[in-house]
Amino acid sequence: MNQQVHSHTDVVYRRTTKGQAAAMPSTMPRMDDEHRRLLLLVNGFTSLxxxxxxxQFMEGPDRVALDLKSSGLIEEASSHQPETFMRSPWRTADAQ
Incomplete structure (x- = not known):
């Protein structure tokens, strides 16, 4: 029986411009399902x-996030940004 692996971090990630482009349905990024799933879930205000x-990650989400970060697809969201309103999940890191 497969068990889900959970994260142990409250870090918040957002997509970079490169990550936003890779998340578009018209592109066919070369990544496995878990990497693509996390890329699509990252929105800039929800913790890992x-x-x-x-x-529903079978492999550690922390490692998946680090892989996406090292590929330049996501980055840590700035902690100094005011969270007085919800940001659109489809906005890129550069637009926030």
Whole structure:
């Protein structure tokens, strides 16, 4: 029986411009299902802990996030940004 692996971090990631382009349906990125799933879930205001709970990751979401980060597809969201309103999940990191 497969068990889901959960994250142990409250870091928040957002997509970079490159990540936003890779998330578009018209592109066919070369990544496995878990990497693509996390890329699509990253929105700039939801922690990796929460994304891990809804993403049903079989492999560690922390490692998947680090892979996406090292590929330049996501980055840590700035902690100094005011969170007084919800940002659109499809906005790129450059537009926020």
């Amino acid at each position: 802990d929460v994304l891990a709970q809804v993403g």
